[in-house]
Amino acid sequence: MTIGLIVTLCLIGAVGALLSGMLGIGGAIVNYPLLLYLPVWFGVGKYTPHQVAGIVALQVLFATLSGVIALRKSKSIHYGLVLYMGISILIGSFLGAYGAKYLPGDWINVIYALLATIAAIMMFIPRRGLDDQLIEEITFNKVIAVVAAIVVGMAAGVVGAGGAFILVPIMLQVLKIPTRVTIASSLAITFISSIGASVGKVMAGHIPFLCALIVVLASIVVAPFGVWLGRQIHAKALRYTLAMLIVVTTVKIWVGIAG
Numbered sequence: 001m002t003i004g005l006i007v008t009l010c011l012i013g014a015v016g017a018l019l020s021g022m023l024g025i026g027g028a029i030v031n032y033p034l035l036l037y038l039p040v041w042f043g044v045g046k047y048t049p050h051q052v053a054g055i056v057a058l059q060v061l062f063a064t065l066s067g068v069i070a071l072r073k074s075k076s077i078h079y080g081l082v083l084y085m086g087i088s089i090l091i092g093s094f095l096g097a098y099g100a101k102y103l104p105g106d107w108i109n110v111i112y113a114l115l116a117t118i119a120a121i122m123m124f125i126p127r128r129g130l131d132d133q134l135i136e137e138i139t140f141n142k143v144i145a146v147v148a149a150i151v152v153g154m155a156a157g158v159v160g161a162g163g164a165f166i167l168v169p170i171m172l173q174v175l176k177i178p179t180r181v182t183i184a185s186s187l188a189i190t191f192i193s194s195i196g197a198s199v200g201k202v203m204a205g206h207i208p209f210l211c212a213l214i215v216v217l218a219s220i221v222v223a224p225f226g227v228w229l230g231r232q233i234h235a236k237a238l239r240y241t242l243a244m245l246i247v248v249t250t251v252k253i254w255v256g257i258a259g
Helices: 003-023 027-042 051-072 081-104 105-123 144-158 164-174 179-204 209-231 233-259
Strands: none
Touching: 003 027, 003 051, 003 105, 003 209, 003 233, 027 105, 027 164, 027 233, 051 081, 051 105, 051 179, 051 209, 081 144, 081 164, 081 179, 105 144, 105 164, 105 209, 105 233, 144 179, 164 179, 179 233
């Protein structure tokens, strides 16, 4: 492994973890395309979609764990929501991650692009009046929460993601959860999801462990800073940042598929 590849992997892990802590996502929305394209652009390496999904799965696991630890004293995590969606998404993510071994690499890219496109559309649907709601007053449709978590988990597990980049829009737009509660709770749910995805990828034999270790170490260091930074930024700005991030990434993936 060259110094150039090590530096590139550290950069990818740091960027993904920063966004993970700040926006309540696992970082897969950014790390998947970065791992797929950046090493090739820099001429330091190349990974298959299956390998990228494996590295992403472990990165998301440790990035979200680090973020959850940083939020352990936070009063913005809705534990009922985490319980219902966490168990459901754990089952779905394992099935998707292990089942991906039977899919061609190009299909994994297409599934990622479809998920990101749906998430991008949902993030731009206007919503008003919920960001000031107290956590004790929050209610949600448990059936929709469970079904959505299972479906998202299965699809996200294919690409090694925790699913937060589509889970967040669902929590905001469908379940009507306030932004800051969504960000904190989705981080915990994504951590649970990434356990299933990681186990599935390990069993499928899709993880280059040395490369994954470098990305993971960078994630562990940077994720708590992302959590701190997220607390300093207005909720609406966080939502728009995530929306633009999803749009840019989606366009890039679709262009890559078309090319």
